[in-house]
Amino acid sequence: MIIVGExxxxxxxxxxxxxxxxxxxxxxxxxxEQVEAGATYIDVNAGxxxxxxxxxxxxxxETVQSQLDTPLSLDSPDPVALAEAMKLHKGEPMINSISxxxxxxxxxLPVVTSGPCRVVALCMAKTSMPTTVEERVQVGTxxxxxxxxxxxxxxxxxxxxxxxxxxxxxxxxxxxLRAIRAIAERFPGVHTICGLSNIxxxxxxxxxxxxxxxxxxxxxxxxxxxxxxxxxxxxxTLLSAEMLLDHDEYCQGFIDAYQNxxxxxx
Amino acid sequence: MIIVGExxxxxxxxxxxxxxxxxxxxxxxxxxEQVEAGATYIDVNAGxxxxxxxxxxxxxxETVQSQLDTPLSLDSPDPVALAEAMKLHKGEPMINSISxxxxxxxxxLPVVTSGPCRVVALCMAKTSMPTTVEERVQVGTxxxxxxxxxxxxxxxxxxxxxxxxxxxxxxxxxxxLRAIRAIAERFPGVHTICGLSNIxxxxxxxxxxxxxxxxxxxxxxxxxxxxxxxxxxxxxTLLSAEMLLDHDEYCQGFIDAYQNxxxxxx
Numbered sequence: 001m002i003i004v005g006e007x008x009x010x011x012x013x014x015x016x017x018x019x020x021x022x023x024x025x026x027x028x029x030x031x032x033e034q035v036e037a038g039a040t041y042i043d044v045n046a047g048x049x050x051x052x053x054x055x056x057x058x059x060x061x062e063t064v065q066s067q068l069d070t071p072l073s074l075d076s077p078d079p080v081a082l083a084e085a086m087k088l089h090k091g092e093p094m095i096n097s098i099s100x101x102x103x104x105x106x107x108x109l110p111v112v113t114s115g116p117c118r119v120v121a122l123c124m125a126k127t128s129m130p131t132t133v134e135e136r137v138q139v140g141t142x143x144x145x146x147x148x149x150x151x152x153x154x155x156x157x158x159x160x161x162x163x164x165x166x167x168x169x170x171x172x173x174x175x176x177l178r179a180i181r182a183i184a185e186r187f188p189g190v191h192t193i194c195g196l197s198n199i200x201x202x203x204x205x206x207x208x209x210x211x212x213x214x215x216x217x218x219x220x221x222x223x224x225x226x227x228x229x230x231x232x233x234x235x236x237t238l239l240s241a242e243m244l245l246d247h248d249e250y251c252q253g254f255i256d257a258y259q260n261x262x263x264x265x266x
Numbered sequence: 267m268i269i270v271g272e273x274x275x276x277x278x279x280x281x282x283x284x285x286x287x288x289x290x291x292x293x294x295x296x297x298x299e300q301v302e303a304g305a306t307y308i309d310v311n312a313g314x315x316x317x318x319x320x321x322x323x324x325x326x327x328e329t330v331q332s333q334l335d336t337p338l339s340l341d342s343p344d345p346v347a348l349a350e351a352m353k354l355h356k357g358e359p360m361i362n363s364i365s366x367x368x369x370x371x372x373x374x375l376p377v378v379t380s381g382p383c384r385v386v387a388l389c390m391a392k393t394s395m396p397t398t399v400e401e402r403v404q405v406g407t408x409x410x411x412x413x414x415x416x417x418x419x420x421x422x423x424x425x426x427x428x429x430x431x432x433x434x435x436x437x438x439x440x441x442x443l444r445a446i447r448a449i450a451e452r453f454p455g456v457h458t459i460c461g462l463s464n465i466x467x468x469x470x471x472x473x474x475x476x477x478x479x480x481x482x483x484x485x486x487x488x489x490x491x492x493x494x495x496x497x498x499x500x501x502x503t504l505l506s507a508e509m510l511l512d513h514d515e516y517c518q519g520f521i522d523a524y525q526n527x528x529x530x531x532x
Contacts, residue, residue, distance in 0.1 A: 166509060166517060170512045173509070173510040173511055203520070204521070205529050208506055212506040213506075215481040216485040216507060216511070219443065219481075219482040219486060240478040241478050243432060244432060246432075246436045246439055251436060258471060263471050
């Protein structure tokens with residue numbers, strides 16, 4: 001499972017303060033904790049700073065990469081901020097995200113083809129949000145075909161089916177799950193990814209819902225997730241699901257996690 | 267989700283003692299707790315008493331039914347014990363279980379056709395245990411075809427794909443999950459059921475593994491499970507998975523459980 005650690009996001013007060021105060025050590029610590037907990041990529045998001053997003057995003061890239069080798073997920077809807085952060089990033093980042101929205105697709109295409117990177121492609125249509133499985137699969141198909149036509153290797157594409165809250169419409173659970181399966185089956189080699197927390201918006205016990213959704217989505221073929229790897233319970237769910245889906249040879253990853261005390265609060 | 271409460275089993279020391287001492291109140295309390303926690307059926311199993319199993323199983327049926335209306339799951343590999351318990355049971359029990367093993371199938375057929383009941387059909391072949399998905403589906407298909415040919419309505423059949431430990435072979439997770447999906451898709455109306463604890467045999471943190479497996483299996487179509495409904499964590503997983511799979515209109519079951527304090531330790 002590819003894990004994108006979501007903790008460095010300025011929508012969190014302490015992160016916003018650290019960014020404003022240029023508290024590099026605090027940011028590096030948050031990054032390091034996530035790497036030690038199993039993150040494959042460290043997401044950096046400064047989206048709350050309207051007008052100063054690019055500047056702060058670039059500071060985050062330089063700050064984390066000054067001390068850690070883990071690649072970053074550059075997280076913004078803004079093509080300009082992503083382009084600037086991509087220029088600074090050493091190694092192969094994840095770009096999060098492109099979509100079919102007209103301006104965004106055209107503006108981001110040169111960025112994602114400017115060098116080796118992974119790209120999260122969000123199943124957002126040109127002018128609307130998909131609701132059904134079929135709409136998601138259609139948008140996902142268009143994204144994959146457009147990106148591969150431009151030379152992006154299919155293995156570098158991470159389709160995000162766009163998770164919507166079950167509290168608004170209970171059909172949103174199966175819609176996301178079935179879209180994950182349909183896209184994974186139709187396009188061998190492509191990755192599927194999602195953030196988890198939208199699914200539980202408006203409900204109590206959100207962490208419980210998020211981790212149950214993670215297990216379900218992994219069963220439907222999800223192979224990457226944006227989550228908090230320092231949440232031991234979600235990682236316990238993830239590690240046990242990996243094992244139960246035969247992605248953990250000899251159960252070694254699960255047993256190691258147990259022996260290292262990482263399943264303690266499961 | 268159809269929940270079969272598994273707690274009244276003489277492999278548990280306190281249950282065995284209560285059965286030997288004819289402690290009816292203790293047994294009724296264990297049954298009542300499970301009903302209050304959400305059990306649809308109460309399993310009764312006296313299999314550890316070799317030679318006296320039928321007698322004890324019948325006592326359990328009379329004892330629980332003297333105070334509760336919940337139907338029972340009569341749990342034994344022995345056709346004679348099941349036949350006697352079935353005669354005593356008021357209402358429509360679940361018979362757990364028939365299989366293709368030669369003597370067992372022929373001996374149990376008159377029992378399961380003697381009156382209205384649900385029947386758990388275990389994917390055990392005539393002389394061997396299935397290991398692959400295909401073997402499980404083949405045995406399941408034979409069971410469904412044989413039982414429906416004898417007049418058992420397909421809606422009364424609960425196929426158990428036979429869960430084997432991932433610690434022995436990590437392929438056993440996907441083998442069970444894919445068999446559940448294949449059988450549910452091929453035979454509309456049939457139920458699928460399993461016990462959860464075999465999957466985690468030989469591993470640490472078994473309850474974590476069992477509840478993650480439950481979520482995965484529900485995603486593959488499982489609609490009945492034999493479990494401990496007084497385990498709040500497994501029920502929290504179950505209730506959240508029901509909601510995420512669109513089996514909980516307006517999220518009402520989940521919200522009710524939260525408001526009644528049943529998700530507290532989730």
